[in-house]
Amino acid sequence: MATSSPYLSVRSLGGSDLDAAARLLGRGMADNPVHVAAYRGDDASRARRHELLVRTLLRHSPSWQIEGVDRGDVLAGVAASAPPGRCQPTVSARLRLLGRASTFGPVAASRLVSWQNAWSRHDPDAPHVHLGPVSVDRHLRGHGIGGLLLLRHVARLDATGATGYLETDRPQAIEFYERFGYVVVEAAEVIGVPCWFMRRPAA
Numbered sequence: 001m002a003t004s005s006p007y008l009s010v011r012s013l014g015g016s017d018l019d020a021a022a023r024l025l026g027r028g029m030a031d032n033p034v035h036v037a038a039y040r041g042d043d044a045s046r047a048r049r050h051e052l053l054v055r056t057l058l059r060h061s062p063s064w065q066i067e068g069v070d071r072g073d074v075l076a077g078v079a080a081s082a083p084p085g086r087c088q089p090t091v092s093a094r095l096r097l098l099g100r101a102s103t104f105g106p107v108a109a110s111r112l113v114s115w116q117n118a119w120s121r122h123d124p125d126a127p128h129v130h131l132g133p134v135s136v137d138r139h140l141r142g143h144g145i146g147g148l149l150l151l152r153h154v155a156r157l158d159a160t161g162a163t164g165y166l167e168t169d170r171p172q173a174i175e176f177y178e179r180f181g182y183v184v185v186e187a188a189e190v191i192g193v194p195c196w197f198m199r200r201p202a203a
């Protein structure tokens with residue numbers, strides 16, 4: 001008997017969804033090279049630490065657009081983006097993030113600060129919509145879920161004539177983003193990890 005894949009649907013996430021979104025982003029990115037370098041430890045502890053920071057960030061970034069793909073009734077992928085001028089955390093979010101990072105110990109906290117400062121230095125001065133974090137649950141990758149999130153994202157960029165921008169530490173993700181019109185504009189080593197900075201020109 002033929003079986004069908006669960007239905008995929010995209011929606012905006014808010015309030016009560018943010019904990020699940022942070023959990024997904026934590027576990028989905030725990031093996032990203034820059035996360036391994038910053039958090040160290042095993043996969044589960046990196047996932048938990050990243051979840052805690054991302055939850056703080058999502059809860060305290062009210063202007064961000066956070067979208068999720070449900071596969072059936074399970075959240076399978078998340079993409080967050082900051083509108084122009086809002087990609088840096090607010091002062092209150094920054095203090096909360098620092099407070100949380102300090103509970104990971106001074107060495108991890110200082111690596112996290114170095115990583116974030118290095119990425120911030122590459123932010124374009126010109127107005128842009130800043131994409132990230134983006135993640136699809138590991139066992140569901142390669143089924144078009146990330147593509148659905150990106151299609152929605154670039155449709156909004158095109159509708160508003162906005163420039164897109166993102167960072168990635170995964171060489172495999174470069175080709176994925178190139179499909180949606182992003183091009184690598186810079187590359188740099190950040191806390192010992194190669195990172196790429198990508199821009200999508202305004203339509």
Ligand SMILES: CC(C)(COP(=O)(O)OP(=O)(O)OC[C@H]1O[C@@H](n2cnc3c(N)ncnc32)[C@H](O)[C@@H]1OP(=O)(O)O)[C@@H](O)C(=O)NCCC(=O)NCCS
Pocket residue numbers: 028029032077132134135136137140141142143144145146147148166167168169170172173175176
């Ligand atoms: C990058 C990512 C969001 C893509 O989501 P996805 O649902 O796998 O994407 P899609 O199924 O729409 O497209 C898959 C394509 O992306 C590429 N891809 C990139 N990373 C991949 C991965 N880890 N697994 C599978 N495909 C990946 C493949 O080239 C694939 O191409 P194909 O369709 O020709 O096989 C997802 O792989 C992911 O969450 N990666 C880990 C977190 C991360 O690195 N996020 C981006 C950092 S900025």
